[in-house]
Amino acid sequence: MKNVLLPNHWFYNAGVIGLLSVLEKGGLNIYDAIDDYGAVHLDIFSSKDEIFDSWDELTKSALNISYKGKSGGTQKYYYSNQTEKSIKEKIQLFIKGVTKSRKPSAFTCGICGRVELTTKSKAAFFNQAYSNILLASEQTFPNLYWGLSSNDFVCSNCDFVLFCHHLGLIPTQQGGLRSQLFINAPSFKTMFLLNKLAKELIGSEKNQDIKDKRQLLAMTVIEYTNRINSTLALWSTMNIEIVNKLQIWNKEKRTVEDKIEFLSIPFDVVKLISDRKIASLLSDIGEFRVLNMVLNREYPKLIDFGYRLMRESLSEKPNEKLINDSLFIWKNKQYGNVGNTANKILKLYGLIEEKLNKEKLL
Ligand SMILES: [Zn+2]
Structure with missing residues (x-):
């Protein structure tokens, strides 16, 4: 049977990305799929x-x-009360679909909307089995999971996919507490590549302390534009968001709680940073301050900043403190390089303005 999986809610999408990594181990070529x-x-x-x-x-x-x-004793596991047998059954159903039951009832899947004929005893329902950690807090955070309730039916096509969602999430550290993230988009190709790049970016030593997840998302898009030999299809960038599943310390209750936040970059900014020339200049400059000006759409600030640095570079007595406080990367502020950095920032502004003007004419 051929399974066709379409982008859906982020939790399901993370499942598909996780599933692809499982099947890749068995020889699947993800790009062909x-x-x-x-x-x-x-x-x-x-x-x-x-x-x-x-x-x-x-x-x-x-x-x-x-x-x-x-065959038991897994109440506290991530997927609660599951066994080797129960998981294999889910896999079998995913590959072959449901077998006919004697007196079936029609159930509608809360995820993909497909109607499946099965019996109540065989049907899977959205509950803690899908993640002990996240769904345990259904009482305290009813909307933690996008409004699906534990009574919702999950069809045989979606069941095992959801059991792979943990493999799609990227582990990160946040103040010593564990957190995970996922980049969600309207296309699995975009999601697969962006999450792969984000994983590399997080893993690299120099990015260990990116605290702002929006910056990470922007850096991932920039990296994509610079490295992948095809541009992001415009429609697939319309709703790129980062889903950040983090743990927070509740001071009053003195417990760790799960929280999910969604962060995104406005579409017009995504369009800018996925322009090859702009992306390459942004990553060449590599300063968070500059990236933030772009993310906050404070483009004129780039001119001010560029000119201020230019003035200092031409001055006989440059203000070392100002240079040191405004630039973080050594090569950018090294003696004799500040003028060059200023030029790059001004050039970046020029490219952004040019692109924005072109868009206005369209
Ligand atoms: Zn379904």
């Missing part, structure tokens, strides 16, 4: 046992837990 419109087409040849082994191996390295050989 995603079409130009951002949908995933899967012809699955691996057996449920092979898929389970890949899933379990990846789960072990992501969460440090394994369901292999487990």
